[in-house]
Amino acid sequence: MSASNKTLSHLDNEKLKKIHLFSDLNNFELDMLRSICHLKNYYKNDVIFFDTEPYRGFYCVLKGKVRIYKVSKDGKEHTLHFITELNTFAEVPMFESYSEDTKDEFTYPANAVALDDYTELILVPKKSFFQIFGQNVKIYLKMVASLSKRLRLLNNHIESLTLKDVSQRLANYLLNEVNHSVNLKRNNSAEFVIIDISRADLASYLNVAAETLSRMLGKFQDDGLITIKGKTVKVNNLALLSKLAE
Amino acid sequence: MSASNKTLSHLDNEKLKKIHLFSDLNNFELDMLRSICHLKNYYKNDVIFFDTEPYRGFYCVLKGKVRIYKVSKDGKEHTLHFITELNTFAEVPMFESYSEDTKDEFTYPANAVALDDYTELILVPKKSFFQIFGQNVKIYLKMVASLSKRLRLLNNHIESLTLKDVSQRLANYLLNEVNHSVNLKRNNSAEFVIIDISRADLASYLNVAAETLSRMLGKFQDDGLITIKGKTVKVNNLALLSKLAE
DNA sequence: CGTAACCTTGATTAAGATCAATTCTCGTGG
DNA sequence: CCACGAGAATTGATCTTAATCAAGGTTACG
Numbered sequence: 440m441s442a443s444n445k446t447l448s449h450l451d452n453e454k455l456k457k458i459h460l461f462s463d464l465n466n467f468e469l470d471m472l473r474s475i476c477h478l479k480n481y482y483k484n485d486v487i488f489f490d491t492e493p494y495r496g497f498y499c500v501l502k503g504k505v506r507i508y509k510v511s512k513d514g515k516e517h518t519l520h521f522i523t524e525l526n527t528f529a530e531v532p533m534f535e536s537y538s539e540d541t542k543d544e545f546t547y548p549a550n551a552v553a554l555d556d557y558t559e560l561i562l563v564p565k566k567s568f569f570q571i572f573g574q575n576v577k578i579y580l581k582m583v584a585s586l587s588k589r590l591r592l593l594n595n596h597i598e599s600l601t602l603k604d605v606s607q608r609l610a611n612y613l614l615n616e617v618n619h620s621v622n623l624k625r626n627n628s629a630e631f632v633i634i635d636i637s638r639a640d641l642a643s644y645l646n647v648a649a650e651t652l653s654r655m656l657g658k659f660q661d662d663g664l665i666t667i668k669g670k671t672v673k674v675n676n677l678a679l680l681s682k683l684a685e
Numbered sequence: 686m687s688a689s690n691k692t693l694s695h696l697d698n699e700k701l702k703k704i705h706l707f708s709d710l711n712n713f714e715l716d717m718l719r720s721i722c723h724l725k726n727y728y729k730n731d732v733i734f735f736d737t738e739p740y741r742g743f744y745c746v747l748k749g750k751v752r753i754y755k756v757s758k759d760g761k762e763h764t765l766h767f768i769t770e771l772n773t774f775a776e777v778p779m780f781e782s783y784s785e786d787t788k789d790e791f792t793y794p795a796n797a798v799a800l801d802d803y804t805e806l807i808l809v810p811k812k813s814f815f816q817i818f819g820q821n822v823k824i825y826l827k828m829v830a831s832l833s834k835r836l837r838l839l840n841n842h843i844e845s846l847t848l849k850d851v852s853q854r855l856a857n858y859l860l861n862e863v864n865h866s867v868n869l870k871r872n873n874s875a876e877f878v879i880i881d882i883s884r885a886d887l888a889s890y891l892n893v894a895a896e897t898l899s900r901m902l903g904k905f906q907d908d909g910l911i912t913i914k915g916k917t918v919k920v921n922n923l924a925l926l927s928k929l930a931e
Numbered sequence: 932c933g934t935a936a937c938c939t940t941g942a943t944t945a946a947g948a949t950c951a952a953t954t955c956t957c958g959t960g961g
Numbered sequence: 962c963c964a965c966g967a968g969a970a971t972t973g974a975t976c977t978t979a980a981t982c983a984a985g986g987t988t989a990c991g
Contacts (some may be wrong), residue, residue, distance in 0.1 A: 638938065649939095652937090656939095657939075
């Protein structure tokens with residue numbers, strides 16, 4: 440939980456524009472943005488915020504990965520999202536206060552922790568953001584789109600958690616990786632997925648004990664569905680995997 | 686699945702303004718809105734949409750209640766939300782298409798069914814909505830706030846589902862009803878909550894078998910926490926219930 | 932190479948689902 | 962106003978999935 444606090448002066452507008460939320464902004468708006476943001480650095484396992492903290496603002500991932508999670512009374516963790524480069528997180532409390540009877544200070548909706556060493560984040564402070572972008576339709580369009588996308592993700596996540604068993608959830612996860620992951624290689628018609636998170640983190644995302652995940656991965660391999668070599672998973676039978684995931 | 690198709694001519698602007706999403710609109714904007722919307726009527730158990738259907742637009746509840754749910758391959762249902770009067774649902778696909786590489790037609794994110802006879806909904810068609818309100822900051826502010834609120838709800842829902850056992854989930858539900866329900870009576874320092882949904886629907890929201898919910902309600906009563914009389918639940922020990930929910 | 936963190940495998944347990952049988956509730960018609 | 966019947970809710974007995982507990986292996990990294 441060190442996190443140095445620098446300016447974004449070294450970030451040019453082209454780089455800022457790569458962040459999806461900001462891709463439609465013009466140079467003037469980007470300059471404004473740069474003037475209000477803070478750059479933050481983290482090592483692996485550094486906590487970015489707890490769900491008990493008062494809200495400061497939202498974050499963009501420049502480098503590294505972030506895990507968003509909840510903790511139960513007796514210490515069990517459930518991972519809600521893995522946030523990858525160029526994506527934003529913790530926007531929710533920014534807008535909850537609007538149209539709200541209560542003027543309570545909102546907290547972060549979950550906990551966040553850096554997954555990699557040298558994780559680099561931009562912090563966009565709530566107050567300055569509203570002063571500058573409070574009436575900017577372009578930002579709102581992006582924001583609505585991004586929140587909508589996340590709502591559908593959570594919908595699907597809940598569907599997995601409540602209506603599918605462990606093997607279905609795992610199959611579903613692997614399929615999503617094949618379809619959406621940046622860590623994908625193709626090689627004489629076979630798909631290689633790189634699971635770049637620990638088994639424990641994957642287990643906490645699938646809401647399953649690490650032991651059970653291990654067994655299930657073993658079973659998938661025994662059944663010829665996949666071939667595991669460390670972090671790399673080769674998908675041998677996409678059709679069967681799809682069937683399993685249903 | 687009958688659902689007649691009428692205009693909103695009988696709805697005055699004051700009534701429309703009660704819908705939270707539209708409360709900030711001026712009379713001109715409300716007139717525009719009225720001209721593009723359709724009024725729909727449903728009986729209990731009428732399906733409003735399936736998650737396989739192409740998206741038409743979003744809905745506002747004028748009268749009655751709506752259940753939003755997902756179904757597993759073998760028919761098990763999980764309820765994501767109960768939508769009550771003056772609230773909107775199915776806004777998500779409206780905005781997913783924006784900032785999206787794919788120009789795929791999106792489907793509804795879940796299934797929706799009317800819970801009461803004479804449920805009355807407004808359908809706001811996607812296309813006309815964008816033509817009229819596509820650049821309206823007021824609507825976007827409301828929309829962002831509403832989506833944010835729902836995201837936190839889903840966050841908390843997932844937290845319940847993954848990190849709490851059945852008794853904790855039930856206690857948590859009852860507490861939320863005491864704190865937020867419109868169906869609340871207070872009577873010499875005791876709280877009466879009216880559960881105006883069936884046990885089966887509650888069970889599907891808590892992701893528990895109806896039999897297990899029944900047993901748990903019985904246990905809460907035996908333990909003196911609550912007193913059940915039909916749909917009315919009297920909360921005898923709020924402090925203990927709060928402790929149980931943690 | 933050594934060691935600590937991570938992962939896998941095996942045996943047992945427990946929470947809650949499922950199956951089966953009553954009982955309760957409430958709307959309907961006589 | 963009461964009797965009837967169907968759907969809803971409860972209760973009991975058993976089963977299943979995945980968690981937990983407890984050892985071993987592996988891997989990565991200094």
